[in-house]
Amino acid sequence: MGYPKDLLSSRSIIKHGLYALITPEGLVNNIIPGFENCTISILGSPRLGASFVDYIVTMHEGGKNSQGYCGEADVETFVYVLNGKVKAKAGEEEFVLEDSGYLYCPPGVKMYLENLESGDSRLFLYKQKYKPLEGKKPWTVSGHANQIEFRDYDDMHNVHIKDLLPTDIDFDMNFHILSFDPAASHPFIETHYQEHGAYLLSGEGMYNLDNEWIPVKKGDYIFMGPYVHQAAYAVGREPLAYVYSKDCNRDAS
Ligand code: UGY
Ligand code: MN
Structure with missing residues (x-):
């Protein structure tokens, strides 16, 4: 994709072990x-x-x-x-x-x-x-994924989720797509044991990572380490949507 590359700015943020926002210009x-x-x-x-x-x-x-x-x-x-x-x-x-x-x-x-x-x-x-x-x-x-129906996320009508893999205990992780209508947000700032790797498929928004609100958009990648604060809200006209992995179905080790 034709992202401008220059020496004057980077939106990427790297916090080893905690979280990272990796934007396409630096790849x-x-x-x-x-x-x-x-x-x-x-x-x-x-x-x-x-x-x-x-x-x-x-x-x-x-x-x-x-x-x-x-x-x-x-x-x-x-x-x-x-x-x-x-x-x-x-x-x-x-x-x-x-x-x-x-x-x-x-x-x-x-x-x-x-x-x-x-x-x-x-x-x-x-x-x-x-x-x-x-x-x-x-x-x-x-x-x-586009043949799988969305369901409401956490009883919210403006945030939608779909699971790409079965939820059976045999699987130790799943991939999901989470989509926020413009102005929609997570219901709360999450802190949890599981990790995520998320690729942003559409839209723009603000993402809370480690209690800092950071602008993000389509084409960005976010790594969220265990327990890091995380939440998002969508801005603009398009849904903010991302495909992401989450470990599941296993005890902490
Ligand atoms: O499934 C999740 O933990 C998801 N709600 N996390 C996230 O979007 N950062
Ligand atoms: Mn999460």
């Missing part, structure tokens, strides 16, 4: 072995204090990862298509993902991606070490 290209014809930036990672890794991936024409991504016995992966069209495989199972399409690969299953566009496709990619639970095993999940 650089990172080579990830196995990805061909792709421009990739690592966002949240253990170096920032996250227990997961998030990436923004631009797959150019012919972009693919022929050897497959991850597949280790204890690593789960998730991909969300921001725009474009990709062939995505979980092992041998094949899916075609267009805008808002996503795929979750359980531990031990490699993720294969191939751009089907003659231009670019843009993806939000995630991996995390899976926390096992005796007798339980998550499974491959795919869908398109």
Whole structure:
């Protein structure tokens, strides 16, 4: 995307272990072995204090990862298509993902991606070490978020949420989309054990991080570490919406 890059300003804020706002102007290209014809930036990672890794991936024409991504016995992966069209495989199972399409690969299953566009496709990619639970095993999940109905968030009619993965105890995390109508807000400032990595899909707003109100907008990425104060309200004419991960279904450790 054509974000202006200059030496005079940056909206990014980095507080290791606590939170980070990573804006698109400062992103650089990172080579990830196995990805061909792709421009990739690592966002949240253990170096920032996250227990997961998030990436923004631009797959150019012919972009693919022929050897497959991850597949280790204890690593789960998730991909969300921001725009474009990709062939995505979980092992041998094949899916075609267009805008808002996503795929979750359980531990031990490699993720294969191939751009089907003659231009670019843009993806939000995630991996995390899976926390096992005796007798339980998550499974491959795919869908398109824009085919899932929103429900009211916390009994509020102007804030909406949808879950992208099953809520079964087998899963140790979920991806959600949270959307605030213009002027809507969280009902309170949250402080909780779980972490988030959030990619802003639309709109503009103010985000409270560690009790500071910070302007944010479409294209920004936010890492929220455990317990950090967090809340948002939308400004402007479009809903403020983001896709984000949240760990769940496991005891504190
Ligand atoms: O699910 C959540 O914890 C979510 N409400 N957090 C957030 O939007 N920062
Ligand atoms: Mn939260």
